[in-house]
Amino acid sequence: MEAAFAEFVRIRGDALLRYGMVLTGSPHDAADLTQEALLKLSDHWARVRKQHDPEGFVRVTMARLHVSAWRRRRREHLVAQLPDQGVPDAEIARFDGEPGLWRLLGDLPPRQRAVLVLRYYCDLPDEEIAAALGVSRGTVRSQAARALDKLRAGWNHDHAGETDVRG
DSSP, X not given: OHHHHHHHXXXXXXXXXXXXXXXXXXXXXXXXXXXXXXXXXXXXXXXXXXXXXXXXXXXXXXXXXXXXXXXXXXXXXXXXXXXXXXXXXXXXXXXXXXXXXXXXXXXXXXHHHHHHIIIIISOOOHHHHHHHHTSOHHHHHHHHHHHHHHHHHHHXXXXXXXXXXXX
């Protein structure tokens, strides 16, 4: 079983790390989250591998671990200056066609960011998001609506005064 687990990590590890980056907004937290989820599941890999979607199972585990961490903290610790700028990732960079989108997403509260990531990045329905985060379906919908409102407001503020130059 160890060889099968190692092969899964080799093949899907980068994608899981990117998913962690989108969830947490930090490369260091993403690496910790990915490692913790894989470590947790390594002893049970034979059972996990038999699931319909083992990668999805790992992603749900990561989302739950992330929610548990921010529930324990209850708030983010803001700092005046970022400790580092992270490492560029080609897969994430393809979403950077509009400057500031990742900054706006990173400014959202953790629960709202998790809901948007699970809904739009992982393409999960509200029921699965609710189960993954341990909240009701209504909470998923309200958090998504609030998050999208904040993104729109931030986007409109960032782009105020720009003119549309498309033909």
